[in-house]
Amino acid sequence: RAKLDGRGLFRFFEPEMDARMQARRQLELDMRQALARREFQLHYQPQLNLETDQLTGCEALIRWRHPERGMVSPAEFIPLAEEIGLIVPIGEWVMRQACRDAAGWPAPLTVAVNVSPAQFKSDRLVEMIVSALATSGLPAARLEVEITEGVLLQESGRTLQTLHRLRDLGVRVSMDDFGTGYSSLSYLRSFPFDKIKIDRSFVSDLVSKPDGEAIIRAIAGLGKSLGMTTVAEGVETAEQMHRIRAEGCTDVQGYLISRPVPAEDLAALLARHRARPTPSRPGARP
Ligand code: C2E
Ligand code: MG
Ligand code: MG
Ligand code: MG
16 A cells, blocks of 8 residues: 555656756756857846935846747756856856946946856956956956855855955955845955845845844944945835935845846936936935
8 A cells, every 4th residue: 555655656756857857957958058049148237326326337137038938037047057067158258248348338337247156166267357357448446246155155265365366456346145144244254345235135124024124224334334335135115215225225226226127228227317316315306
């Protein structure tokens, strides 16, 4: 009887597992061809400085226009790309394209590029970035590298050395998704980041949870003491922005300012913002 049940379970799960493995294998095959077929593109999402109401720069976010599946979210393919090492060539394409695009933006707008842990394992990361800057003509000071704590979790000596080499070039370094990891706080001690990006889960807690404000205020205060810019991610409503401003964050990024837009729409977005800046103070008239 037990044997029968066991066989039943086996039969039930096997095709499902099989389908999952096959989907993964297909994703891998498609991803291997996507670069050559030019299916990746970059969208850009601006950041707003709350003191000046000026846009300071944009984050580059990869998009995959799959021939059959349409737009595939990075959340669906970046983890697999990291696992199988494909993030190294994909990340190189992102870096070169982002520098090329940003070189055409009005100074001093910066571009922020997400760099994943697997890319830090490659010996060529610094060389590749130097080459991307040189080829594009983008000044190093207008490039920001965003890392998550996953980068610092791995063997730290060489990673820190890489971060310092980037810093010596004049590239800025941001801590992404701050507060979601196990020891975000101790990482702030290990490297002098230029910018802390407060994870958007804290921003959504701001209005909905009683202690939401205390956490944002504490991170903003920490950033201020350490001389780091603090950006609140995922700001969607005017109320969130006003409260974030009151708690002392210096910058915001989120749908309220703009969704990520294709590179070719950015000039229009910047022009619109110059003509009519997003007011970050309640009642302010641009
Ligand atoms: P991230 O670096 O934390 O990027 C911010 C994510 O939040 C983006 O999702 C952005 O579209 C989304 N977002 C921005 N504002 C709002 C908002 O107001 N509300 C909500 N609900 N979401 C908002 P996206 O583009 O889907 O990217 C997801 C993640 O994929 C990124 O998180 C990053 O970890 C990774 N990623 C994206 N592009 C790249 C890349 O070129 N290289 C690497 N290594 N990772 C990338
Ligand atoms: Mg990021
Ligand atoms: Mg983030
Ligand atoms: Mg993230």
